[in-house]
Amino acid sequence: MSARRIRTVLEMIKFEHSIFALPFALTGALLAARYGTSPAGLLCGKFSGS
Amino acid sequence: MVGARSAAMSMNRIADVDYDRANPRTAGRALPTGALSMGFAWAFTLASSAVLVLAAWQLNRLAFELSPVALAILFLYSYTKRFTILSHLVLGFCLGISPAAAWIAVAGSLDARMLILCAAVTLWVGGFDVLYACQDIDFDRAAGLYSIPKRFGIARSLWIARAMHVVTVALLVWLAASFALPWPAWVGVAVVAALLAYEHSLVRANDLRRLNAAFFTVNGYISLLFLLFWGAAVAVARR
Numbered sequence: 084m085s086a087r088r089i090r091t092v093l094e095m096i097k098f099e100h101s102i103f104a105l106p107f108a109l110t111g112a113l114l115a116a117r118y119g120t121s122p123a124g125l126l127c128g129k130f131s132g133s
Numbered sequence: 134m135v136g137a138r139s140a141a142m143s144m145n146r147i148a149d150v151d152y153d154r155a156n157p158r159t160a161g162r163a164l165p166t167g168a169l170s171m172g173f174a175w176a177f178t179l180a181s182s183a184v185l186v187l188a189a190w191q192l193n194r195l196a197f198e199l200s201p202v203a204l205a206i207l208f209l210y211s212y213t214k215r216f217t218i219l220s221h222l223v224l225g226f227c228l229g230i231s232p233a234a235a236w237i238a239v240a241g242s243l244d245a246r247m248l249i250l251c252a253a254v255t256l257w258v259g260g261f262d263v264l265y266a267c268q269d270i271d272f273d274r275a276a277g278l279y280s281i282p283k284r285f286g287i288a289r290s291l292w293i294a295r296a297m298h299v300v301t302v303a304l305l306v307w308l309a310a311s312f313a314l315p316w317p318a319w320v321g322v323a324v325v326a327a328l329l330a331y332e333h334s335l336v337r338a339n340d341l342r343r344l345n346a347a348f349f350t351v352n353g354y355i356s357l358l359f360l361l362f363w364g365a366a367v368a369v370a371r372r
Binding site: 088091092094095096097100101102103104105106107108109110111112113114115116117118119120 | 134135138139142143146162163164168169174177228231232233234235236237238239240242244247250254258312352353356357359360363364367370
């Protein structure tokens with residue numbers, strides 16, 4: 084795929100609009116790592132050093 | 134998430150291709166002009182959906198089981214403009230489920246408090262979509278599409294968007310309290326509230342010109358600063 088075509092695809096899917104939801108999703112992940120209770124959550128808590 | 138939103142946007146463009154072609158604001162998009170073919174867009178939608186399901190499958194069982202539900206919600210949005218003025222809220226909900234989905238990705242279960250954040254993001258995005266829709270009011274009238282500005286007019290729509298954003302801030306306050314988050318989270322809510330107020334100060338019923346790049350930038354800051362302050366709050370929270 085040419086660079087121009089990739090740019091057209093990124094434009095079609097408004098890639099830059101990821102800025103709206105992505106930080107909220109990351110916040111959700113951080114809250115889960117800190118306050119989630121499952122083994123996966125505890126593991127992420129360890130990795131994040133909390 | 135990249136898979137989900139790529140599939141959603143691509144599907145949205147496919148569903149709207151005839152409307153986009155007819156609307157001067159959107160006639161230059163890739164599908165109406167033929168820069169990308171419908172076949173390509175379908176293949177891209179399918180591949181992006183597969184990426185989402187595969188990624189969810191690698192995470193945990195609940196994420197995998199809910200991944201088709203997420204796709205259904207995202208694809209549903211594309212058609213809501215045709216029958217309900219609540220389409221703004223459905224769009225908001227498409228983004229609103231992302232923090233809850235991220236919680237599920239990490240924890241493998243859902244915490245009810247994440248529904249508060251889901252509602253906050255839904256109303257935030259729904260509110261600014263109402264503002265954006267003020268630009269399309271004439272086209273929506275001609276094409277028979279449903280929107281809050283078309284139903285209530287621009288002046289009242291601005292008040293509806295303001296009300297939605299007031300509730301957004303109230304929900305963030307509730308969320309910070311429900312997790313008993315330390316002070317950086319409260320500063321974050323105050324910053325979001327201030328930026329929302331600034332956003333509304335940019336728009337007047339008789340002047341939508343500033344509904345442009347500046348508006349996009351403010352929304353970007355809202356999202357990024359929220360992450361920054363709430364990330365800091367999580368980091369300094371006592372065990």
